[in-house]
Amino acid sequence: MYSYMTKPKAYLFDVFGTIVDWRNGVSDVSQRFFDAKNLEENPHTFADAWRAKYQPAMEKIRSGNRGYFPLDILHRENLDELLAQLDLTNAFSEEETQELNRAWEQLPPWADSVCGLEAIKQNAIIAPCSNGSIALMTRLAKFGSLPWDCILGAEIAQNYKPHPDAYSKSVSALGLKPHEVMMVAAHNSDLVAAKACGLMTGFIARPTEHGAGQTIDLEPTEDWDVVISEIGQLAQ
Amino acid sequence: MYSYMTKPKAYLFDVFGTIVDWRNGVSDVSQRFFDAKNLEENPHTFADAWRAKYQPAMEKIRSGNRGYFPLDILHRENLDELLAQLDLTNAFSEEETQELNRAWEQLPPWADSVCGLEAIKQNAIIAPCSNGSIALMTRLAKFGSLPWDCILGAEIAQNYKPHPDAYSKSVSALGLKPHEVMMVAAHNSDLVAAKACGLMTGFIARPTEHGAGQTIDLEPTEDWDVVISEIGQLAQ
Numbered sequence: 179m180y181s182y183m184t185k186p187k188a189y190l191f192d193v194f195g196t197i198v199d200w201r202n203g204v205s206d207v208s209q210r211f212f213d214a215k216n217l218e219e220n221p222h223t224f225a226d227a228w229r230a231k232y233q234p235a236m237e238k239i240r241s242g243n244r245g246y247f248p249l250d251i252l253h254r255e256n257l258d259e260l261l262a263q264l265d266l267t268n269a270f271s272e273e274e275t276q277e278l279n280r281a282w283e284q285l286p287p288w289a290d291s292v293c294g295l296e297a298i299k300q301n302a303i304i305a306p307c308s309n310g311s312i313a314l315m316t317r318l319a320k321f322g323s324l325p326w327d328c329i330l331g332a333e334i335a336q337n338y339k340p341h342p343d344a345y346s347k348s349v350s351a352l353g354l355k356p357h358e359v360m361m362v363a364a365h366n367s368d369l370v371a372a373k374a375c376g377l378m379t380g381f382i383a384r385p386t387e388h389g390a391g392q393t394i395d396l397e398p399t400e401d402w403d404v405v406i407s408e409i410g411q412l413a414q
Numbered sequence: 415m416y417s418y419m420t421k422p423k424a425y426l427f428d429v430f431g432t433i434v435d436w437r438n439g440v441s442d443v444s445q446r447f448f449d450a451k452n453l454e455e456n457p458h459t460f461a462d463a464w465r466a467k468y469q470p471a472m473e474k475i476r477s478g479n480r481g482y483f484p485l486d487i488l489h490r491e492n493l494d495e496l497l498a499q500l501d502l503t504n505a506f507s508e509e510e511t512q513e514l515n516r517a518w519e520q521l522p523p524w525a526d527s528v529c530g531l532e533a534i535k536q537n538a539i540i541a542p543c544s545n546g547s548i549a550l551m552t553r554l555a556k557f558g559s560l561p562w563d564c565i566l567g568a569e570i571a572q573n574y575k576p577h578p579d580a581y582s583k584s585v586s587a588l589g590l591k592p593h594e595v596m597m598v599a600a601h602n603s604d605l606v607a608a609k610a611c612g613l614m615t616g617f618i619a620r621p622t623e624h625g626a627g628q629t630i631d632l633e634p635t636e637d638w639d640v641v642i643s644e645i646g647q648l649a650q
Binding site (some may be wrong): 187248251303305311312313315316318319320326327328329330333334351352353 | 484486589
């Protein structure tokens, strides 16, 4: 796979969608909260609606209209907004709402993620370059046994992907040059931004990230350095 | 051990001296470099002299007289200064000097460190709160199989211990309050600073950190929350 290129000294991974299944994870946790209150919300619709507020919330920060706040805060603001839209503002106590917001710390890894990361880790540094905070990524790693060497990404950069700082400052934090590092993601747009910063790129399709009817990111849209079907293939 | 206190949700560890044996590690790597050039420097004297430049270099940053630079840079500046003092400026090539500077990434853990950290990690977050950079701490962890959940400390805070930011910003990055976190160190001065920030404190003596004639930090100098003789005792 690497015959034509330098083997990366470090691999940075997108996490939500690439390493873990956020949609079923958020749905499972939300379902438990709805059941406890005899609410009949569809948990997948709820997860999708919560996630739909993700990019607009980060865009305020990326555009410079708001200082950096960790994703846990944005998730909570988005949750409050969503609950209000669904007339559920008073359905949960403050403590319960805080706990529901921790759904993002309890997302199951895709079946190939953990063993694949373990294999890559034998010969290179592995780290998330996610929009999740250090706190979120740390707890998510403990939940799913993700064997990161360190946590990089938005909080290190104090800005959100796909802002160039998120990639460049993560690379700098390792004392490496962009061409020594590969960004791995299930989202073509993430790789477009990483490539523009000089990183190598690896694409993996996650065709059910958005559920059965997914229409985006089913295929690589550019000539990425590698295209894999399981994370562990990067170790070969 | 914890009957009178809340069990910490996270443990932050000093690393140089507390988790790893920096003096023998730096000495071993330096010895290889001296041998290759038929130099008869005493490697322990060399390690001690290099380390002696550590606090003054950080003090310029803590005092606000210099912006934050990662410890790898300070180590390199101190190495160049030391080699000059020993009339060894031209003894090593630039590439060799860079490699010698990486001695700090190759420090052996004390015998109880790895298994102790593994045990604590089952029920709490573990992270370094060191003056080492993310790059340095990440590579040191790979060298010694230190199973950190994430890397905190000076680079997260953009300031060096014992400045309060180094502790407070590390705690904040976990989304925790200071009273939920314990700082563990072999240096009483580190714990004085952590305690002032509201953290719990744990002391472990490392009586040979500075060699056989060590005179400091042989005993706890204050009534720390816990005093241990092996890291794994914190898991009990």
